Amino acid sequence: RTQNMAEIGIGILGGGYMGKAHAVAMSAVGAVFNTKLRPRLEMVCATSPNSAERYRQAYGFQRATDDWRVLVKDPKVEALIIAAPQSSHRAVAEAAFALGKPVFCEKPLGASLADSQAMTAAAQASGCVNMVGFNYIRTPASQFARQLIADGELGEITMFRGEHTEDFYADPKTPASWRTNGQSSGALGDLGSHMINGALALIGPITRVMAETETVHKLRPGGAVTNDDHAQMMCRFESGAMGQMYFSRIATGRKMGYAYEITGTKGALRFDQEDQNAVWLYRTYGPEATRGFTKILTGPAHPDYEPFCQGPGHGTGYQDQIIIEARDFLAAIETNTTIWPSFRDGLEVNRVIAAATASARDSSWQDINPF
Amino acid sequence: RTQNMAEIGIGILGGGYMGKAHAVAMSAVGAVFNTKLRPRLEMVCATSPNSAERYRQAYGFQRATDDWRVLVKDPKVEALIIAAPQSSHRAVAEAAFALGKPVFCEKPLGASLADSQAMTAAAQASGCVNMVGFNYIRTPASQFARQLIADGELGEITMFRGEHTEDFYADPKTPASWRTNGQSSGALGDLGSHMINGALALIGPITRVMAETETVHKLRPGGAVTNDDHAQMMCRFESGAMGQMYFSRIATGRKMGYAYEITGTKGALRFDQEDQNAVWLYRTYGPEATRGFTKILTGPAHPDYEPFCQGPGHGTGYQDQIIIEARDFLAAIETNTTIWPSFRDGLEVNRVIAAATASARDSSWQDINPF
Amino acid sequence: RTQNMAEIGIGILGGGYMGKAHAVAMSAVGAVFNTKLRPRLEMVCATSPNSAERYRQAYGFQRATDDWRVLVKDPKVEALIIAAPQSSHRAVAEAAFALGKPVFCEKPLGASLADSQAMTAAAQASGCVNMVGFNYIRTPASQFARQLIADGELGEITMFRGEHTEDFYADPKTPASWRTNGQSSGALGDLGSHMINGALALIGPITRVMAETETVHKLRPGGAVTNDDHAQMMCRFESGAMGQMYFSRIATGRKMGYAYEITGTKGALRFDQEDQNAVWLYRTYGPEATRGFTKILTGPAHPDYEPFCQGPGHGTGYQDQIIIEARDFLAAIETNTTIWPSFRDGLEVNRVIAAATASARDSSWQDINPF
Amino acid sequence: RTQNMAEIGIGILGGGYMGKAHAVAMSAVGAVFNTKLRPRLEMVCATSPNSAERYRQAYGFQRATDDWRVLVKDPKVEALIIAAPQSSHRAVAEAAFALGKPVFCEKPLGASLADSQAMTAAAQASGCVNMVGFNYIRTPASQFARQLIADGELGEITMFRGEHTEDFYADPKTPASWRTNGQSSGALGDLGSHMINGALALIGPITRVMAETETVHKLRPGGAVTNDDHAQMMCRFESGAMGQMYFSRIATGRKMGYAYEITGTKGALRFDQEDQNAVWLYRTYGPEATRGFTKILTGPAHPDYEPFCQGPGHGTGYQDQIIIEARDFLAAIETNTTIWPSFRDGLEVNRVIAAATASARDSSWQDINPF
Ligand SMILES: NC(=O)C1=CN([C@@H]2O[C@H](COP(=O)(O)OP(=O)(O)OC[C@H]3O[C@@H](n4cnc5c(N)ncnc54)[C@H](O)[C@@H]3O)[C@@H](O)[C@H]2O)C=CC1
Ligand SMILES: NC(=O)C1=CN([C@@H]2O[C@H](COP(=O)(O)OP(=O)(O)OC[C@H]3O[C@@H](n4cnc5c(N)ncnc54)[C@H](O)[C@@H]3O)[C@@H](O)[C@H]2O)C=CC1
Ligand SMILES: NC(=O)C1=CN([C@@H]2O[C@H](COP(=O)(O)OP(=O)(O)OC[C@H]3O[C@@H](n4cnc5c(N)ncnc54)[C@H](O)[C@@H]3O)[C@@H](O)[C@H]2O)C=CC1
Ligand SMILES: NC(=O)C1=CN([C@@H]2O[C@H](COP(=O)(O)OP(=O)(O)OC[C@H]3O[C@@H](n4cnc5c(N)ncnc54)[C@H](O)[C@@H]3O)[C@@H](O)[C@H]2O)C=CC1
Structure with a gap:
């Protein structure tokens, strides 16, 4: 945005209740907290091309996709927010960590204890930043x-x-x-x-x-x-x-x-x-x-x-x-x-x-x- | 008190927290609820002659005693209120029922399950009115x-x-x-x-x-x-x-x-x-x-x-x-x-x-x- | 009642909302506060003989009347509580003070400023105890x-x-x-x-x-x-x-x-x-x-x-x-x-x-x- | 931002309590309400070059100035928000209306009744959109x-x-x-x-x-x-x-x-x-x-x-x-x-x-x- 602020491209999985909440948050956080990193709403992913495009336009993302793999892999998506049902959390998080990308995952961490254990292990193995969405x-x-x-x-x-x-x-x-x-x-x-x-x-x-x-x-x-x-x-x-x-x-x-x-x-x-x-x-x-x-x-x-x-x-x-x-x-x-709270805290x-x-x-x- | 109101002599065991509360209640209940029966504060019983006399005077009882057997047996004491620690409840209630006198007992009913069972049995056997002090x-x-x-x-x-x-x-x-x-x-x-x-x-x-x-x-x-x-x-x-x-x-x-x-x-x-x-x-x-x-x-x-x-x-x-x-x-x-609530409810x-x-x-x- | 408690005969004008409240209060106050003086509900006065008698019986007064002059003058009525509409306050209070009797008057003191002034003057001239019913x-x-x-x-x-x-x-x-x-x-x-x-x-x-x-x-x-x-x-x-x-x-x-x-x-x-x-x-x-x-x-x-x-x-x-x-x-x-609060405070x-x-x-x- | 969203350049006078609040609001409003017009934080104005630059960077504006005339006149500033003390409201609003620019003015409208009248007249004469900041x-x-x-x-x-x-x-x-x-x-x-x-x-x-x-x-x-x-x-x-x-x-x-x-x-x-x-x-x-x-x-x-x-x-x-x-x-x-609420409502x-x-x-x- 401006010379001395570093930008970061954000990708969000999901454009429903929490997908929107995180899109708004990423729009406002820089001005509220004077953050060093300034988020750019790079890509949103939802279940259909139509809904993804609708979310893109409404929330002001650059691009949209209905394939989470596309989202995760996109080079301009530098950090991931997982705001889709828990059944999706593990696969997406693991894929992101494999690419060395930070992940913020909505709660609860995994769809099962096994998922949460695997996700935490993947996070720790990757050394990537990881966080769980316990907002209250x-x-x-x-x-x-x-x-x-x-x-x-x-x-x-x-x-x-x-x-x-x-x-x-x-x-x-x-x-x-x-x-x-x-x-x-x-x-x-x-x-x-x-x-x-x-x-x-x-x-x-x-x-x-x-x-x-x-x-x-x-x-x-x-x-x-x-x-x-x-x-x-x-x-x-x-x-x-x-x-x-x-x-x-x-x-x-x-x-x-x-x-x-x-x-x-x-x-x-x-x-x-x-x-x-x-x-x-x-x-x-x-x-x-x-x-x-x-x-x-x-x-x-x-x-x-x-x-x-x-x-x-x-x-x-x-x-x-x-x-x-x-x-x-x-x-x-x-x-x-x-x-705090990391994936381990979610686990x-x-x-x-x-x-x-x-x-x-x-x-x-x-x-x-x-x- | 007045011609068409039947009086009843009340005896209270205990002049502490609840003994006083019941004495006040018996003083006021007639005027509040226009009860058919009008209580007379006949006798109060406490652990020592001194304390019993102090309660008598303060609450307006006719007489005082430090022996619960005296209280229970007194012919002018026509109904009993037990407002002493639970260890005393059973013996006093049983004695009152044996004489055919109604008993109101503070909660909890007995000091033990066995006490409560015995008290309920005694109440039912006697056919006397019985009640437990669950006021809230x-x-x-x-x-x-x-x-x-x-x-x-x-x-x-x-x-x-x-x-x-x-x-x-x-x-x-x-x-x-x-x-x-x-x-x-x-x-x-x-x-x-x-x-x-x-x-x-x-x-x-x-x-x-x-x-x-x-x-x-x-x-x-x-x-x-x-x-x-x-x-x-x-x-x-x-x-x-x-x-x-x-x-x-x-x-x-x-x-x-x-x-x-x-x-x-x-x-x-x-x-x-x-x-x-x-x-x-x-x-x-x-x-x-x-x-x-x-x-x-x-x-x-x-x-x-x-x-x-x-x-x-x-x-x-x-x-x-x-x-x-x-x-x-x-x-x-x-x-x-x-x-309600009877001794059975207390049990x-x-x-x-x-x-x-x-x-x-x-x-x-x-x-x-x-x- | 008992040897060392001095009794006082209370007369109440009115048996409605506040007449009842004061009758109950006088029944309970001795036991609650261990007062030196113990009230006796001597006489209640209401607009008709029937209602007066009904109140007498309900609240436990000794006697009843439908004539406030009888109430005020009765020698066993040693203190007056005025719990009737404000139009009645002045005449009753003045009559009581003339006889040297303490008066508790429900609020507001008089039906007019002139009434309140006269009542306060009468109270002060008589030297009698006087109080107004600001209970809240x-x-x-x-x-x-x-x-x-x-x-x-x-x-x-x-x-x-x-x-x-x-x-x-x-x-x-x-x-x-x-x-x-x-x-x-x-x-x-x-x-x-x-x-x-x-x-x-x-x-x-x-x-x-x-x-x-x-x-x-x-x-x-x-x-x-x-x-x-x-x-x-x-x-x-x-x-x-x-x-x-x-x-x-x-x-x-x-x-x-x-x-x-x-x-x-x-x-x-x-x-x-x-x-x-x-x-x-x-x-x-x-x-x-x-x-x-x-x-x-x-x-x-x-x-x-x-x-x-x-x-x-x-x-x-x-x-x-x-x-x-x-x-x-x-x-x-x-x-x-x-x-406090005296008639002067009511004025x-x-x-x-x-x-x-x-x-x-x-x-x-x-x-x-x-x- | 994206093809089918029209952008509008926002200029804000003041970077304090309310200047920041409006900067954050303009950052978030598009994503929250899916607005047709999408704001661009174009310029912020404060009393000194230093503070203006600090606000610019913190809130994410493109440019900064310490001269409100520069702010108002800038062609990329298409709408004005006045978030400075009331003494400044009138001059800034009048200048903006003279250039045909919409104005949102913090409350109270003017520093005096005369100011508010003049501001309302100017708003109405210009035909420009005008609003007052009664947020509660x-x-x-x-x-x-x-x-x-x-x-x-x-x-x-x-x-x-x-x-x-x-x-x-x-x-x-x-x-x-x-x-x-x-x-x-x-x-x-x-x-x-x-x-x-x-x-x-x-x-x-x-x-x-x-x-x-x-x-x-x-x-x-x-x-x-x-x-x-x-x-x-x-x-x-x-x-x-x-x-x-x-x-x-x-x-x-x-x-x-x-x-x-x-x-x-x-x-x-x-x-x-x-x-x-x-x-x-x-x-x-x-x-x-x-x-x-x-x-x-x-x-x-x-x-x-x-x-x-x-x-x-x-x-x-x-x-x-x-x-x-x-x-x-x-x-x-x-x-x-x-x-609603317009300048007239503020007046x-x-x-x-x-x-x-x-x-x-x-x-x-x-x-x-x-x-
Ligand atoms: N922190 C909080 O206060 C809340 C957290 N949540 C959590 O947030 C997550 C999302 O919940 P909501 O937003 O309420 O769900 P939602 O049903 O409102 O939205 C889910 C979104 O995910 C997308 N989606 C689902 N499966 C997908 C897939 N396989 N590929 C691409 N997109 C997919 C849908 O298109 C939709 O946009 C859940 O884990 C939930 O537990 C939900 C509500 C409140
Ligand atoms: N319903 C309620 O809200 C409450 C109920 N209670 C119950 O009331 C009963 C009494 O409790 P409190 O009044 O708080 O106790 P307290 O300690 O204030 O008074 C107990 C009274 O019992 C007398 N007493 C004790 N043992 C005696 C004996 N063997 N013979 C003669 N007098 C004896 C004492 O002299 C004293 O006057 C208990 O059963 C208690 O659980 C107590 C407080 C509140
Ligand atoms: N302190 C408080 O919270 C309250 C005070 N009051 C005051 O108490 C007084 C009485 O009001 P309420 O009890 O509500 O009235 P009420 O209408 O309930 O009762 C009035 C009583 O006065 C009797 N009465 C009326 N005129 C009489 C007369 N000339 N001779 C004999 N008896 C007469 C009636 O028979 C009736 O029993 C009023 O001064 C009122 O302002 C009333 C309600 C609440
Ligand atoms: N709606 C609401 O809840 C509130 C409204 N207000 C209103 O907002 C306005 C601003 O108040 P605050 O933000 O609290 O003030 P503030 O003192 O926090 O900030 C005032 C800002 O205006 C700038 N400023 C002052 N005079 C200037 C000038 N001549 N040229 C350029 N910049 C100038 C200062 O540099 C500063 O950035 C006032 O009209 C006030 O009444 C204030 C607080 C709450």
Whole structure:
């Protein structure tokens, strides 16, 4: 674009929900974060030539294709974003790494534990930058929550409760889709991946789990449903904390229920993505009469807020999380250093999900080996 | 008191937290609910003559004693309220039933499952009115929630999440007491009894449980702690709904966290005792654009509210729950018909707690036989 | 009742909304607050012999009458509570004072400024205990708010916003009643009296006002409406703070909107009676990143809470406010010292209302002389 | 950029708070809204060559200048965005219109009523597209609120309460700046302009006002403060509704208090920008027992949400409001039709502010002639 900014050509697989989000993010990230590398929307890939062309034009890409191999191989595509269903993640990522290209992959990492393991191995073998799209933990609020816990503001954590609940499949008349088949697209595999990632980031490794999964609406227009509508889980963290989680796509009334409550010996905090610009913090300071949960509105004093707005409480939104991811992906490429969360972090999530799946099947606690 | 009101002499065991609450309730219930039977505070019993006399004078009883046998046997004591630690419940209740006297017993019913079974058997054998003090489920809000679910307003229930969390033992320097010993006084046995009762009332019988309990602060000034500080549980209801519960007395920041979220196929509701005059209701009516959780403030349109105030949103408080219990106890005596929740209902709670305790010990799911 | 408690015979004028509330309060106050004086419900007075007798029986009074003169004069009626429409307040209070009897009068004090002045003069001339029923400012939360401000926790107050909004007359089909006639029963005179009293208590004297009043629904089943449905007001306090108030009985959706927001140079607080057990406090302490409004749940650390419940967050309700008033009325009688808010405090409210009424009439600022 | 998209060269005056926001918006708007016209960041102008160059590089402009005349005249600058202090607005806008260029001007329109009048006249004389930056009313939530009212969902509006409160000048040690001088930069002129615009959009024309303004902190590091720190106002709308407003930059604890409550005969709604993704709606439908304020989370069912995210409750933020403005500015240019809010709408706001200023000076109601 201008003399002293290095450009990088971005290729995106998928032009749907997340393909668009990443295209917008790559358009805005330079101006928001004054990144050293400036992205150029080089090529978009979708299932048909028509849809690919439509996305190209709408989002402002240079070129379009309906063949992911073309996308991956194109020399002007210098970094890949995988924003297609999980069944596609492994092949595309492996091909990109084989060509030495950085990959940002939407969550969950692989369609299976085996896929995630293979993808992580390929990433590490290649030495390429690799990242997974756990965007919710990127809000200024959740980054701040993470900091507070790491700084010991809550004391020792005794309890973590997390949920990722939405209601997009609450209506049994909502048709079947790629989301209603395959473990990695069910409530546990798909929604659970976000919150398990959050739990790991906030509290640390999980050492054992006990879970249940269930398909409430087994038949939908368009076909049978073969994965879970909701799932619950109890767990223990390496730190000793108890954990309780719940994941649901049939949680009537819940729109973006990525929510957690964390209790420690010196304080507690609560967060709910439906009001993503607030963290509720309780601390055992001062006289009892003035204690309570403080509703802290995010602002320039919190991580990654100021680039979006100088005014506190003015608020960031969903799209801004993706812009934060884009900033990290570009920084990782520029410095050739993988930035959290890497494929390995995505794999850690899949290991917990695999243990939870086994637990649900066997009705028993499952240990998770150190990673 | 006046010609056409029948009086009844009330004896209360205990003059502490709950002994006082019941004394106040019995003073106010006649005027609030225009009860047919009007209570007379006949005798209070506490551990020492001094404390008993102090309570007598403060609460306005006629007489005082430090011997529960005197209390139970006194001919002017026509009905008993047991508001002393659970270790005392069984002996006192059995003695009262043997004399044909109605008994209201604070929760949890017995100090053990065996105690609860014996107490329930004694109650049933005697034919006396018997009731357990699960007061939180008595708020206009929770009564209304129960009605909504029973009326099918939420469709089929898919998920119940409940907690009873407080922080009165969050500080490890808080001394040991009768509350820190005995299963029935731990987080699961004491606090859990309220929420398990709530779950049974709202959703119906529980068929299996999986639980964990833990003592976080094992030593306190005054002695070792032998029961649990917090406990978590997953369960299934006979109706098929999943359940998740958590009980804690070390939940930093939580003061009265008797809270539940209930999701059904047609709606959802949320309640938190810390804002006890509100029910949050979501229903799948009307256009998507106007759907959301409605914060309904309790008022004369809800159960047992109007006698306290003609104005909606004006609010009832903790003490009013005990007055509602008093109304039912008096009505039960007057009509000689036991009113929910009876000792049997208290026993049902203890059966779930016993299964949860076994589950925590064995790290396995425990089935609960139909009751 | 018992040897060392002095009894006092209470007479109540009115058995409706507030007559009942005071009867219940007098039944409970002794046990709640361990008062030195113990009330005896001696006589209730209502408009007809039938209703008076009904109230007597329901609330547990000894006797009933339909003639307020009988009530006032009865030798066993040692203290009076006026809980009838404002048109009756003056004559009854004056008669009681003439007999040297303490009077608790429901708000607003008089039906007019002249009435309030006469009543205050009579009270002062008689030397009798006198009190006005501003109950909302009695919650533990509002008492605590008052303390915080008095202690300078908010710095210098720059802004006060208050409202008393309800919707009991939002529906134009709700029939006319005594409430729809007479300035002192309109939104400004009736509801405004509570919030103006609150403003005076929290912030101090008001020195000038500018107001507007309006009757939105001029005709109702049963007759014309001659007082205001809602009113707005700007004011200045002696301290220099700006003020803004709003009073409405047609505030659709508002059930108990006694709410205020107070901003000072060092902090701010918010309160809404619809969630009466919480105070929201902001203070400019500590790093910006952890500042926010703290939701403080009332508990034993706050004024007049513990007698109702030992557990914080367990909550008090509407009826408990009246019990707190009863405690003060009895204490005032016992010590023969008038306790805030006295008739003079009620008159101060009426002076502000009279100035606001003049302002609305003349469309101009009205000064209020020091009192 | 690509064959079938027409490009337009954008010039922005100012690279600070809002200059950056508009630069980001212009980078993202094409991909978000699939606009027909695609913006090219052609030139940025700031006070010094250094700062201009810094902005150019950071935001990705082609060129930079420190002379606004150069910016306006440059042939590749085809549309202007004025994001510099209000003192600059008039001259720049007039120069741009003289050259036939569309102008988007940040709020408030002019530095004085005379400026706003001249600017509106110039805009109309030129026939150029013109728009003012009232971004808060652009959230999906406020657009939806506007729709609800226009559709009569609340019945006839009886009351509007609005505030725009922040605390960026609450600390008296915060230094003086361009914001502390000039009526149009004080609380009434600057913050008030947003909320008055909101009031006009939501409720309609204002016919009279009564206001007070005040400078609480008269001296700051760096100089005297010559404009108001806070201001209050009562008003009447043409529709008959009462209005109450408050504007403050010293509202301790308030970060983004663009908030309103609107009451009508059939319903009510509330909005607070600090939780910008929610509208609270009360309607008088159905049984009393299920009525209450519904917290509606914005989603694809609401205006201008879906382009940002397919998931409801996922949330938009501050920056997204500016992207919505950019969409309208581009659409207006493309179709050569001015889109609300135009300079004339900005002028209407200034007329209300001028009347309020006169009212504060004269302590009297000021009528506002039909516009
Ligand atoms: N981080 C987050 O918040 C979210 C993440 N996701 C994840 O993003 C990924 C994509 O999901 P959505 O965008 O919701 O899906 P979508 O169904 O909206 O779009 C999928 C896109 O992928 C393209 N595609 C699918 N298979 C392809 C193939 N073999 N070759 C080329 N193009 C192909 C389709 O043409 C379409 O453009 C998934 O892994 C999903 O789990 C989805 C939604 C939210
Ligand atoms: N429903 C609710 O919200 C609550 C229920 N409870 C239950 O109420 C019961 C009492 O608890 P608190 O009132 O908190 O206890 P507390 O410790 O405040 O008071 C206990 C009272 O019992 C008396 N007492 C104890 N042992 C006695 C004996 N052998 N003979 C005579 N008097 C004896 C003591 O003198 C004291 O007056 C327990 O079962 C507890 O679980 C307690 C608190 C809240
Ligand atoms: N502090 C508060 O929260 C409230 C205060 N009030 C105030 O309480 C007072 C009473 O209002 P409500 O109880 O709502 O009225 P209500 O209409 O419910 O009851 C009025 C009672 O007064 C009796 N009464 C009326 N005129 C009488 C007369 N001349 N002689 C004997 N009895 C007479 C009636 O029989 C009836 O029992 C009013 O001053 C009102 O402003 C009312 C409601 C709430
Ligand atoms: N819509 C909204 O939410 C907001 C609107 N505003 C409005 O936006 C405008 C700008 O305010 P901010 O961005 O906060 O100011 P700022 O102080 O952050 O930035 C002002 C910019 O204008 C430039 N500038 C000033 N005078 C200039 C001149 N004569 N020639 C060239 N450049 C000049 C400065 O170099 C600087 O880059 C104002 O009208 C303000 O009222 C400000 C903040 C929020």
